[in-house]
Amino acid sequence: MNIKFILAVIFIVISSNALSNYKGSNQNGNKGFWHTSKIDRIQLGRFNTPIGIDINDRNLIISDHQNDRIQSMNIDSGKINWVSYNKKGDVFDWKEPYYIKVDHKRKLIFISNRTRNNIGVLNFNGEKLYSIGNNFLKYPHELDIDNRGNIFIADSLNYRIVKYKDDKGKNFETINFSKLWGYPKTVSVDIDWSIAIGFSNLKSTYILLLNKKKSNPQDNENIKKYHDLAKSSKAIYSTKKYLKNIETNNRIPNLYNNYCGACHTEGNFNAPTLGNELAWKPYPTRLSTLLSSVITGKGSMMAMGGCDECNINELEELIKYMVPMNWLEKR
Numbered sequence: 173m174n175i176k177f178i179l180a181v182i183f184i185v186i187s188s189n190a191l192s193n194y195k196g197s198n199q200n201g202n203k204g205f206w207h208t209s210k211i212d213r214i215q216l217g218r219f220n221t222p223i224g225i226d227i228n229d230r231n232l233i234i235s236d237h238q239n240d241r242i243q244s245m246n247i248d249s250g251k252i253n254w255v256s257y258n259k260k261g262d263v264f265d266w267k268e269p270y271y272i273k274v275d276h277k278r279k280l281i282f283i284s285n286r287t288r289n290n291i292g293v294l295n296f297n298g299e300k301l302y303s304i305g306n307n308f309l310k311y312p313h314e315l316d317i318d319n320r321g322n323i324f325i326a327d328s329l330n331y332r333i334v335k336y337k338d339d340k341g342k343n344f345e346t347i348n349f350s351k352l353w354g355y356p357k358t359v360s361v362d363i364d365w366s367i368a369i370g371f372s373n374l375k376s377t378y379i380l381l382l383n384k385k386k387s388n389p390q391d392n393e394n395i396k397k398y399h400d401l402a403k404s405s406k407a408i409y410s411t412k413k414y415l416k417n418i419e420t421n422n423r424i425p426n427l428y429n430n431y432c433g434a435c436h437t438e439g440n441f442n443a444p445t446l447g448n449e450l451a452w453k454p455y456p457t458r459l460s461t462l463l464s465s466v467i468t469g470k471g472s473m474m475a476m477g478g479c480d481e482c483n484i485n486e487l488e489e490l491i492k493y494m495v496p497m498n499w500l501e502k503r
Contacts, residue, residue, distance in 0.1 A: 219243070221474055224272040224283065228296060233272050233281055238469055240266045242283060244298055254298035264292055264303040268475065271314045275321070278339055282323060284312045291315065291325065293339070304341030309334065311480065314370075318361040326369070328355045328480065333369060353378060355480065372430065424489045431479040436494055441472035449496040457501045462491050 224235030231253055232245045244253040258265045267287040274281050280301070281294040289310055290303040305312060310329040317323050323336040331351055337343040349356060349371075358370035366383040428436075428446075435443035444451040456462055466487050469475035476482060477490065492500065 221469065221472070223474075224270050226272045226274045226281075228274045228276070228281070233274060235269045235272050235283060237268055237270065238475065240268065242266070242269060242272070242281075242294065242298065256294055256298045256300060263300050264288065264290065266292065270312075273315050273317050273323075275317050275339070277321060280339060282315055282317070284315050284325065286311055286313065291323075291341070302340070304336065304339075305334070308341075313355075313357040314359050316359050316361045318365060319363055322361075324359045324361055324367065326356045326359045328357055331356065333359055333367070347382070353380075424486065424493050427479060427482060427486060427490060428493055431477055431482070432490060432494065435472070443473070444494075446494050447496050449499070452496055452499060457499055459488060459491060459500050462495075463488055466491065 219234065219236050220238035221236075222234050223237045226233050227247075228244075230247045232247060234243045234245060236243050240258060242256040244255075245251070246253060256266070264285065265288065266283075266285060268285075269292065270284040270286045272281065272283050279296050281296070283292045283294070285292045285303065288303075289307075289312065290305045291309070291312060292303050293301045295301055305325070309325065309327050311327075312334075313326040313328045315323060315325045321337075321339070323339070323341075325334045325336070327334045327346075331349050331353070333347040333356060335345045335347070337345070347367075347369075354371040354377075356369050356371050358368075360368045362368075364383065366381060369380045369382070371378040371380065433446075435441050436446050439445045439451065444455060463484070466473070466477045467475065467484075477487060479487070479490075482490070
């Protein structure tokens with residue numbers, strides 16, 4: 173079932189697709205479900221790529237992405253209230269948890285458990301209750317909840333937004349998009365039920381605003397122009413020769429721009445800059461060693477370099493693209 177919305181505004185922003193991440197400790201730490209009484213005995217509050225965050229009263233709920241756990245930290249004291257981790261017999265397990273949304277009315281916490289293709293649900297004590305979207309979602313990214321309790325999820329690799337009308341995920345609707353838009357990655361719902369959706373493709377980032385209000389003539393004209401452009405693009409993309417040409421000539425540079433350039437172009441978060449031999453001097457010259465760091469993640473860099481769509485061969489090509497000429501040792 174599709175939700176019928178009127179397209180209100182389209183913004184096109186040329187930008188990279190890299191996420192700005194806080195630098196973590198690079199330590200996996202202990203895994204477990206801890207209560208406050210044990211905090212002094214275990215050093216918590218350490219994070220490796222804390223991507224998702226929301227607030228409940230005076231407590232931060234933090235997605236400890238690379239440590240596969242969720243931590244609750246008191247804002248005033250800095251102490252850890254609880255940690256949701258993986259243990260045998262759990263109703264679901266965390267694997268690179270991403271964005272978080274606290275539902276204050278239902279006293280539930282929803283987390284996009286991206287690599288497990290579901291949404292994990294906790295209570296306010298950090299206990300795992302259940303997961304939704306199993307065998308239905310594919311790489312869920314960001315999520316939001318409107319004032320009616322509807323849960324909106326950017327179902328990235330299914331190119332759609334999923335709207336769950338209940339917290340158990342039994343009643344749902346979808347907003348489906350063409351692959352030409354790219355991957356829907358972010359979603360935000362306003363109090364007037366307007367929806368903002370962020371897309372990322374190989375060249376651009378799109379922010380799409382949807383609402384149920386009647387559009388004005390200028391909006392309709394803009395929509396017509398976009399649809400005409402989409403039709404012509406579809407005709408171009410339908411030719412195998414053109415697709416092969418894009419893949420061969422532009423794939424790696426586009427992946428660099430979307431996933432690597434935000435850090436490696438300017439050296440943000442101490443990333444070695446593109447082709448700069450001095451910046452790369454502290455790093456290994458063996459491709460397999462560099463590749464291993466990219467796959468597992470290092471410092472501010474997420475696992476797989478944050479590239480949702482890259483395979484191992486493409487990661488190797490990205491490394492070759494970034495390092496100085498003749499830098500890598502021959503195999």
